[in-house]
Amino acid sequence: MHILVVEDEKKVAGFIKKGLEEEHYSVDLAYDGDEGLYKLAVNRYDLIILDIMLPNKDGLEVIKEIRSKKNTTPVIMLTAKDSLENKIEGLDSGADDYLTKPFAFSELIARIRAILRRDSLEKSNILKFHYLQLDLITHKVYRAGEEIELTNKEYSLLEYFMRNPNKILTRTMISESVWTYDFDTYTNVIDVYINFLRNKIDKKGFPN
Numbered sequence: 335m336h337i338l339v340v341e342d343e344k345k346v347a348g349f350i351k352k353g354l355e356e357e358h359y360s361v362d363l364a365y366d367g368d369e370g371l372y373k374l375a376v377n378r379y380d381l382i383i384l385d386i387m388l389p390n391k392d393g394l395e396v397i398k399e400i401r402s403k404k405n406t407t408p409v410i411m412l413t414a415k416d417s418l419e420n421k422i423e424g425l426d427s428g429a430d431d432y433l434t435k436p437f438a439f440s441e442l443i444a445r446i447r448a449i450l451r452r453d454s455l456e457k458s459n460i461l462k463f464h465y466l467q468l469d470l471i472t473h474k475v476y477r478a479g480e481e482i483e484l485t486n487k488e489y490s491l492l493e494y495f496m497r498n499p500n501k502i503l504t505r506t507m508i509s510e511s512v513w514t515y516d517f518d519t520y521t522n523v524i525d526v527y528i529n530f531l532r533n534k535i536d537k538k539g540f541p542n
Contacts, residue, residue, distance in 0.1 A: 335380040335450070335470065335493070336360045336511055340370035340396065341412065342388050346435075350383065353439045358473040358489040360512050367391025371399060377510060379407055381446060386413035386424065394427050401428035408449045410442070447471060461496040466535065468496055477535060487512065488531045 337359050341347040344365065351361045362377065364370035366389040374382070382400075386393035397409055411429040413420065421432045431445050451459070451471055461468040465478045473489060475482045484492065490512045495503070508524055 336362070336378065337381045337383065337446075338362050338364065338370065338373055338377070338379045339383045340364045340367070340388065340393070341383070341385045342366055343385075349439075350442070353443070355486050357443060358486050360490045365389075367393070367396045370396055374400065374405065374407075381449065382407055382409045383442075384409050384411050384429070386411055386415065386420075394423065397424075397428045410445055410449065412437075461493065463496050463499055466492075466496065468493055482534055484531070484534065487527055488534065491527055491531055492535070 337354055339347055339350050339354075339361060341350065341363070342365050347363050347365065351363055354361045362373055362379075364373050368390045370382075370384070370388075371391070384393045384396060388396070391399075393411055393413070397411070400407070400409070408430045409428065410431045410433060411424045412433050412435060413424070414435045424432050430449055433442060433445060459470045461470065467476045468489075469475075470493070475484055475489065475492060491508070494508065494511050505524055513523075
C-alpha cells in the first residue's frame with residue numbers, strides 16, 4: 335500500500351518512512367502543505383499521515399482542500415497539540431484519526447491497520463490471482479497455500495501487480511507506485527526486483 339507522509343520535521347519524517355517501509359508499505363514524503371497537495375494531485379495513495387504544523391499551508395488547510403475535492407483517502411493527523419479542541423477541529427476538518435506527538439511507532443502502525451481494516455469492510459482485504467493470495471492487513475503472501483517470504487520491496491511490487499492484473503505497466507507507473515516519488519527510472523533496480531520476485535513466486539514445485 336502507498337502512503338504519503340506530510341511532515342516538515344525531516345528527522346520525524348525519516349523515522350516514520352523507515353518504520354513504514356519495514357512494515358511493507360511504500361512511502362512518499364512531503365515537507366510542507368503545498369508539496370503534499372501536489373503529490374496528492376499526481377499520485378494515488380491508500381492513506382495520508384498529515385502533520386498539522388506545516389509551512390505554507392498547515393495540515394488543517396490541507397485536509398480541508400483534500401476533502402473539498404471529494405478525495406476520501408483516510409487521513410491520520412499528527413500534532414504536538416493535545417487539547418480536546420484541537421482534536422475536535424482536526425476530526426471535524428475530515429481526519430479519520432488523530433495522534434499526538436511524541437507517539438510510539440507501534441501505536442501508529444496499530445492505527446493504520448485499524449483504518450485500513452475498517453476501509454476493507456466494503457472491499458476484500460485479500461488479493462487473489464490464480465494460485466497467489468496476498469493479505470493486505472497481515473502482509474502475508476501465499477501460493478497454493480504455502481507462505482512465500484518476501485522482502486518489503488518484493489511485497490510492494492507484487493501487490494501492485496496483483497492490483498493491476500493483465501495490464502501493461504510502464505517503468506514509470508511501477509516506480510511511482512512502489513518506489514519513491516523522485517526514483518530514477520533509468521536504473522535497472524526495477525528489473526532486478528522483478529527477477530527476484532519471479533524466482534520466488536515461480537519456485538519449482540509450485541503449480542502455475
